[in-house]
Amino acid sequence: MQLRWSMVIALVLFIVVAPFTVDTYNTLNQRAFMSLFLKGNPFSDAMQDTLEFRGETWQLDWPYPPLTILLDLPAWLMYRQLAHESLYQFLFKLPLFGSAVVTFFLLEKVQQDSTQIPPRVLWADWFILNPALILLTTVAGGFEIVMTMFLVWAFYLLYKSHLGWSGLMLGLAVALRLYPIVLAPVFCIELVKRPQAGWSAVIKFLVVVALPSILTIFPFLVLDARSLFDTIALRQLALGPFATINGLVPLIYAGLALVLPAAPIYASVFTLAASVSFILMAIGLCSVYLFSCHYQPRLGEMILLALLVFFAFYPKVHGLYTIAIFPFALVTGTRISAWVWLPGAIWMLLVNGAFGASGLLYFLAPSTGLWIPSVSPMLFAQGTILLILLQLCLIILSIIEMVKKITARSRQRQLLSVRRCVELE
Numbered sequence: 001m002q003l004r005w006s007m008v009i010a011l012v013l014f015i016v017v018a019p020f021t022v023d024t025y026n027t028l029n030q031r032a033f034m035s036l037f038l039k040g041n042p043f044s045d046a047m048q049d050t051l052e053f054r055g056e057t058w059q060l061d062w063p064y065p066p067l068t069i070l071l072d073l074p075a076w077l078m079y080r081q082l083a084h085e086s087l088y089q090f091l092f093k094l095p096l097f098g099s100a101v102v103t104f105f106l107l108e109k110v111q112q113d114s115t116q117i118p119p120r121v122l123w124a125d126w127f128i129l130n131p132a133l134i135l136l137t138t139v140a141g142g143f144e145i146v147m148t149m150f151l152v153w154a155f156y157l158l159y160k161s162h163l164g165w166s167g168l169m170l171g172l173a174v175a176l177r178l179y180p181i182v183l184a185p186v187f188c189i190e191l192v193k194r195p196q197a198g199w200s201a202v203i204k205f206l207v208v209v210a211l212p213s214i215l216t217i218f219p220f221l222v223l224d225a226r227s228l229f230d231t232i233a234l235r236q237l238a239l240g241p242f243a244t245i246n247g248l249v250p251l252i253y254a255g256l257a258l259v260l261p262a263a264p265i266y267a268s269v270f271t272l273a274a275s276v277s278f279i280l281m282a283i284g285l286c287s288v289y290l291f292s293c294h295y296q297p298r299l300g301e302m303i304l305l306a307l308l309v310f311f312a313f314y315p316k317v318h319g320l321y322t323i324a325i326f327p328f329a330l331v332t333g334t335r336i337s338a339w340v341w342l343p344g345a346i347w348m349l350l351v352n353g354a355f356g357a358s359g360l361l362y363f364l365a366p367s368t369g370l371w372i373p374s375v376s377p378m379l380f381a382q383g384t385i386l387l388i389l390l391q392l393c394l395i396i397l398s399i400i401e402m403v404k405k406i407t408a409r410s411r412q413r414q415l416l417s418v419r420r421c422v423e424l425e
Helices: 006-021 027-037 042-048 065-084 085-114 121-129 131-140 144-159 163-176 179-193 198-240 249-259 267-295 298-310 319-334 341-352 359-369 377-424
Strands: 049-054 054-058
Touching: 006 085, 006 121, 006 131, 027 042, 027 049, 027 085, 042 198, 042 377, 065 085, 065 163, 065 179, 085 121, 085 131, 085 144, 085 319, 085 359, 131 144, 131 163, 131 179, 131 341, 131 359, 144 163, 144 179, 144 298, 144 319, 163 179, 163 198, 179 198, 179 267, 267 298, 267 359, 298 319, 298 377, 319 341, 319 377, 341 359, 341 377
Parallel strands: none
Antiparallel strands: 049 054
8 A cells, every 4th residue: 555646635635625624514514403403312302403505504414324323423522622614524524535535445445456657647536636526525525435345345345255344334335325325236146156055144234234233233222113213214215316306307307397397296196106217127127137147247347237237327416426436437437437426426416506606616605705696496406307318328328338237248158168168178
């Protein structure tokens, strides 16, 4: 391990920018949620609390699992002592940047193991200087990068045949964000393919995967199960990746609104569209698992394909969720999937905003006091829909690219097998 030029650039950017950029959703909502510990169980009061910042007030919305509490604990404790906003922003984002650094070294190690002469620009360099990653770690402060680190670490440990530790990393990713659970069958398929593993190893692996979620959620479940369910489960069902109002449903809603602007869209139609979208997602993921069993792609390819199919039914540009795709696109060498993050980065730089500011100015406004007029609601909606459609097109093209690559290699293996049989005869 050595300090590379890309790491120096990323570190300087983080030190200079991180203290002076504020996301009123991520960093401030988490701080308000942590303060509820002073009243007892934070999940009991989370959905009834409000938050005030620079003259603006909004309802607290933090429907995330308890593991996120540990990431913000040092920043929150320091803020209670000093009440210094820039220091809080820096400390809040420090674990996120640290996760990017860990992922950097994991990618560097994977590339060193797979290539005898590494290129001048490594996968790790492309990763640490990715604009979407910089936005998440340095500007907005998004936990997706921590989840991405756990996924890459799980991949690397299974690649090195450390099954238990790999399961733990995947379990931490699931405990931090719900949707990595769709990768559990992918890891199990990889285990079944290994002669030294078998079904007993699969069962042990799944038990280890479940442990982080059980251990972090159980104390709050005992304290107030109803509030925990209302805060996390119901909000995730309403707003999260397995939601009824996310995925393809907003596109359907927007399309109907454009075609029939004066016609009401009834809740039953909306719910039906959401249910169909969820069922199609389940079918798509099951198809990935069956495809993987038949064509036996590499582990990185299976992970990437499952993530692509999942995000095809959850093409939400908010929060740059698709950053998880990028390291696996680098590892597998697929070109189109390496750009799936771009629409989300454009959305965050130009469209995202609240309280009278948009894009990058929204993140800088609390520090500079320059509240530039935000984009109009219509322009916000149109820009968001266009970027979602662009992201969806990139995802579909990436899936086609992946399927072609895997099936072509499978045919080559079959031809080689036939030639060997002929030679033996």
